[in-house]
Amino acid sequence: MKSRLLKELLKTQYIIADYDSYIGIGSHMCHNLISIDKTTFKLKYALDYNNTDTINKNSPMFDMWNKLEELISNNKMIDIINGNDKLDIKLPVFYMNTEGNIIESYTDEYGYPNTTHDGKLMYDNYFFKTKREAIIDSLERYKIRVNTFLDNISQYERDLKTNKEKLKTSRDIITNLERELTKLI
Numbered sequence: 467m468k469s470r471l472l473k474e475l476l477k478t479q480y481i482i483a484d485y486d487s488y489i490g491i492g493s494h495m496c497h498n499l500i501s502i503d504k505t506t507f508k509l510k511y512a513l514d515y516n517n518t519d520t521i522n523k524n525s526p527m528f529d530m531w532n533k534l535e536e537l538i539s540n541n542k543m544i545d546i547i548n549g550n551d552k553l554d555i556k557l558p559v560f561y562m563n564t565e566g567n568i569i570e571s572y573t574d575e576y577g578y579p580n581t582t583h584d585g586k587l588m589y590d591n592y593f594f595k596t597k598r599e600a601i602i603d604s605l606e607r608y609k610i611r612v613n614t615f616l617d618n619i620s621q622y623e624r625d626l627k628t629n630k631e632k633l634k635t636s637r638d639i640i641t642n643l644e645r646e647l648t649k650l651i
Contacts, residue, residue: 467585470551475537476530484585489547491530494579497587500527500534504547507538550583560600561586561593566608568600 467484476482480499482491487505490498492512500521501510509531511521521531537543555574559582563569571582576595580588594600 468546468549468551469581469585472546476533478530481579481587483581483587500530502534502543507543509534553583559588559593559595560597562600562604568597568604570597
């Protein structure tokens with residue numbers, strides 16, 4: 467995704483990045499003040515509490531919204547979404563995707579809130595200058611995840627045992643109550 471090009475076209479200092487299924491335009495506090503669905507090209511304004519899919523003309527984002535609508539209507543958004551930024555400086559950057567693969571990308575400046583050439587926002591704790599750093603960090607994260615899953619499974623097993631005991635007790639009480647009831651008939 468050409469985040470730098472889109473930022474230039476929108477004449478904005480807001481952060482613009484690719485979030486897999488949508489493009490987010492926002493700030494440090496709200497990354498998707500405006501979002502664009504990458505499949506449907508539907509625009510959404512985060513502060514649209516009435517779900518009107520419009521933006522108030524007094525909003526500081528009104529001009530950006532109109533420019534986005536223009537880019538969508540003239541099909542230029544397709545190239546922006548499917549392309550990559552052209553960088554004069556190509557600094558390597560590495561991160562792990564959701565499938566566990568270490569991805570090599572490029573940037574022209576390290577650190578948050580910069581983006582990779584393909585539009586990913588470079589959080590300092592997920593994007594690294596070397597593949598080795600990315601692998602070491604990912605290993606640590608996944609070891610923590612495994613331990614968390616093991617702890618969860620142990621708790622579920624304890625809960626299952628407790629619930630089976632409570633189930634047996636409840637069934638025993640039902641049996642006793644039914645026996646008492648038949649004596650009264």
